Amino acid sequence: MSDLSWSPKALELFQDLMETGPPAAFKESATRAVWGAAMNVARRRGGETVEEIDVASGCLRVAPPVFRPNVVANLERRGILAGQEPSSARENSVMSTSSDAPTAQTTPPPNPGASAWERIHERIIPYRDETERIIGKQSQKDSCRILDLACGTGRHLIEAARLGHRCTGIDQQAWKIERAQARSAELGLDAEFLCGDLRTLAVPAIYELVVCLYAMSTMKTDADIAAVFATVDQALLPTGRFVFNVLNRDAIISGVNPLSSDGHLRTFTKDEILGHARKAGFELLDMTLFDVADTKDLDIFLSMRRVTANGC
16 A cells, blocks of 8 residues: 555554544545655655654644644644644644645545545535536526635536536645546546635635535634635625535534534534624525435525625
């Protein structure tokens, strides 16, 4: 599996991080990403063996911001960070003030087939069907410009580009952007994919439709939610639509989120997410509830527009 050998301590740390870290839905893709990142770190330092510090640095490099505090806590518990980040992590600016910047990993993880999340998503709803549902929410029925915030590997935008729409995707993780670019080029589609943070994005253009799927529930604070709405506000045409979804707190009767048993995905009541939208200057056009993971009405699917000065 590797041209490098792994020290026993490195393997022990890797296995521990994978067992205690990513939720089940992301475990397979996280395993490949951390394995590849650890080997890349070891190669860059000229090592012949992957050591414990390479695993720590690699994990920090590829961990999304929402998971990174848990990774740091786990490493500190094992005495690996000892109150300071590994030198290779400092060199790649993945902690402290730049912890929310796009991850520095530029090489996709091994075995670039469908990720665990992509396979789960296809069971929830096929990408093509969900893309058609999204496009149906916008006012302009002809070809339009679409911005997908937290686009992942571009599955929704690739379907939209096939329908003739002009598409731009943004994601924090560089390997996902590279995979999206490769898929789009292989299919001969005209789609743009860029690395960036949806909360601090310098919007590259103005769009008729902005999409943000499965990412709003990763925003941990109200300030993060407000920052996403601010990005959308900059990106939308006056007649544009913002389509996104969140997890419905009222649907979780058992108290355990079926998509996030460790609580890393935030849930909202309908009134709560509408309150955030109103505060940001958006109004509801349409709200639909969908069943997900055998949980009735878990997915709140919303279409919104900006409120103009005259209230229209």
